[in-house]
Amino acid sequence: MLWILPALVLIGSLILYPVGYAIWLSFLDKHSFFPAERWVGLGNYLKIAWDVEFWDSLWKSVVYAAATTGLQLVLGVAAALVLHATFRGRTVIRALVLFPYMIPTIVAVIVWRWLLNETYGVVDHLLLRVGLVREPIVWLGVDHMMTSLIAVSVWQFTPFVIVSVLARLQTIPLELYEAARVDGAAPWARFRHITLPQLRAVLFIVVLLRSIWMFTKFDTVWLWGEGAGAGREIRTLPIYAYMRTFTYYQAGFGAALAVIMFLLLMAATLVYFRLYWREEEAVA
Amino acid sequence: MRRALVRTLVYAAALGLAAQAVLPLLWMLSTSLKPPREVFATPPTFVPAAPTLENFVRLLRDTAFLTYFWNSVAVAGLTVLLTMAVGALGAYSLTRFAFPARELVAKLILCTYMFAPIMIVIPVYILARRLGIVNTHTALVLSYASFCLPFSLWLLRAFFLSIPIELEEAAHVDGAGRGRAVLYIVLPLALPGLIATSIFTFTLAWNDYIFTRILIASDELKTLPVGVQDLFAAAVVDWGLVMAAGMLITIPALAFFMAVQRYLVAGWGTGGLKG
Numbered sequence: 001m002l003w004i005l006p007a008l009v010l011i012g013s014l015i016l017y018p019v020g021y022a023i024w025l026s027f028l029d030k031h032s033f034f035p036a037e038r039w040v041g042l043g044n045y046l047k048i049a050w051d052v053e054f055w056d057s058l059w060k061s062v063v064y065a066a067a068t069t070g071l072q073l074v075l076g077v078a079a080a081l082v083l084h085a086t087f088r089g090r091t092v093i094r095a096l097v098l099f100p101y102m103i104p105t106i107v108a109v110i111v112w113r114w115l116l117n118e119t120y121g122v123v124d125h126l127l128l129r130v131g132l133v134r135e136p137i138v139w140l141g142v143d144h145m146m147t148s149l150i151a152v153s154v155w156q157f158t159p160f161v162i163v164s165v166l167a168r169l170q171t172i173p174l175e176l177y178e179a180a181r182v183d184g185a186a187p188w189a190r191f192r193h194i195t196l197p198q199l200r201a202v203l204f205i206v207v208l209l210r211s212i213w214m215f216t217k218f219d220t221v222w223l224w225g226e227g228a229g230a231g232r233e234i235r236t237l238p239i240y241a242y243m244r245t246f247t248y249y250q251a252g253f254g255a256a257l258a259v260i261m262f263l264l265l266m267a268a269t270l271v272y273f274r275l276y277w278r279e280e281e282a283v284a
Numbered sequence: 285m286r287r288a289l290v291r292t293l294v295y296a297a298a299l300g301l302a303a304q305a306v307l308p309l310l311w312m313l314s315t316s317l318k319p320p321r322e323v324f325a326t327p328p329t330f331v332p333a334a335p336t337l338e339n340f341v342r343l344l345r346d347t348a349f350l351t352y353f354w355n356s357v358a359v360a361g362l363t364v365l366l367t368m369a370v371g372a373l374g375a376y377s378l379t380r381f382a383f384p385a386r387e388l389v390a391k392l393i394l395c396t397y398m399f400a401p402i403m404i405v406i407p408v409y410i411l412a413r414r415l416g417i418v419n420t421h422t423a424l425v426l427s428y429a430s431f432c433l434p435f436s437l438w439l440l441r442a443f444f445l446s447i448p449i450e451l452e453e454a455a456h457v458d459g460a461g462r463g464r465a466v467l468y469i470v471l472p473l474a475l476p477g478l479i480a481t482s483i484f485t486f487t488l489a490w491n492d493y494i495f496t497r498i499l500i501a502s503d504e505l506k507t508l509p510v511g512v513q514d515l516f517a518a519a520v521v522d523w524g525l526v527m528a529a530g531m532l533i534t535i536p537a538l539a540f541f542m543a544v545q546r547y548l549v550a551g552w553g554t555g556g557l558k559g
Contacts, residue, residue, distance in 0.1 A: 007374030007433055011392070014430035018407030019399055025406070032406070082297040089298075095542065096302045099309060102541045104491040106509040107530045110516060111312045114523055122311060122328050129327075155304070209397065216400030219493040223513065238402045245406055246498075258403035265398045 025255035044256035076161025101159035352511030375440035443477025
């Protein structure tokens with residue numbers, strides 16, 4: 001029994017206590033670094049309800065999380081199906097495909113900022129050369145910043161989906177496919193009626209984790225906007241909470257934003273579990 | 285005929301997948317080997333015409349890159365050690381003692397995923413200041429370790445469960461105490477699990493940006509992601525230098541990954557690496 005104590009102490013003091021403290025902070029008007037503090041009750045939350053920037057950043061977060069999760073899911077499943085097929089060099093390609101996920105975020109960001117550079121970037125160069133565009137696209141400009149951020153995030157995080165789905169594909173009994181083939185099922189029908197149902201549980205988890213992680217994503221978004229405010233176009237909720245705390249030094253306000261983010265995730269997760277269970281029952 | 289077509293398509297798709305993953309990194313390599321003038325050449329040269337190590341020399345000589353590098357190695361290494369020690373003890377007690385903790389741990393993990401780092405980092409900062417460990421690597425190691433712990437407990441527990449308890453009992457009969465039985469029998473058998481967990485822990489600590497940004501103020505204590513971002517934040521970006529830095533951060537991460545990747549899949553199914 002005693003052996004688990006160190007783990008509990010660490011988790012308690014560096015995760016649970018901070019979370020509790022953040023909730024407490026959200027009821028205070030407090031400077032981020034000075035000790036002075038004042039109880040304001042639900043004041044921060046009321047301010048947030050009327051704060052245009054909050055609603056704007058919430059919308060950006062939803063767009064970012066939905067777009068990146070959706071794309072990762074579709075591309076990840078497709079890629080996993082390809083990598084599940086038998087071909088020479090499969091092991092090597094499976095390992096290579098994981099690279100974007102294994103490199104540090106800072107590297108993914110600098111590489112793509114360089115590839116998408118509007119003057120010297122190789123992407124614009126190729127697009128011009130092929131004739132797809134007439135003028136270089138300013139990927140990091142206001143018009144395309146969210147698009148390019150989504151693209152880079154999908155590039156970086158899709159391997160997680162690929163590996164998770166691939167692991168599950170390998171455990172689907174081959175007899176199921178044999179039987180379907182004997183029954184004359186076409187490839188699409190086999191995918192629709194065998195593969196997809198078998199992937200249900202893993203896709204449930206993958207969508208849950210990916211959307212939580214994309215909704216709370218800080219570093220990729222922050223670094224993509226070059227820090228320091230991260231461009232209004234991609235100011236998602238985590239970025240906004242960070243700015244309130246470290247640019248305006250409103251620790252209480254920032255904490256309230258973080259608490260709202262957490263509550264939204266909790267609510268969404270509960271609804272998601274409900275829906276899944278209802279579907280499960282309908283299927284069973 | 286149709287079969288051949290399908291095979292070709294699958295192969296093309298697989299090559300495409302490999303290309304999209306690797307070509308951006310090769311472009312980073314190519315840029316890092318170019319002299320400053322060639323970096324900005326239009327049209328760009330894909331293979332450096334006059335490859336040189338100049339960018340790497342400048343990086344190591346003129347910037348604090350090496351300091352950041354060793355800081356990252358130290359912080360990530362210590363985080364792995366601490367998480368392994370605390371996590372293995374905890375996970376072992378979760379399996380070997382009657383303890384209705386399974387559900388609790390699973391819920392705790394899901395919850396920690398929902399606590400965005402941004403929610404935790406301010407209180408951690410305030411706590412660290414009270415303990416007088418702001419601006420130290422201790423603060424970083426402790427934060428990363430506790431962040432990794434719920435998941436590590438979960439993963440290690442699964443591995444410990446697969447080890448038959450009879451083996452341990454045999455050791456007891458032979459007069460070994462519980463400590464020695466764990467050290468010489470359970471841990472070696474759980475090695476794949478320990479390695480899988482250490483990969484996740486190492487990656488988190490090696491890649492983290494936000495905790496270092498907030499907890500570390502002195503330049504000489506910064507880890508790579510923050511240090512390199514500062515290089516990048518200069519008025520005129522020295523792309524050759526930045527790409528060289530990118531290469532030197534990526535190589536250890538990928539080398540470590542390649543060395544242990546066969547253990548990786550073990551951890552993936554159970555919820556995987558946070559990120």
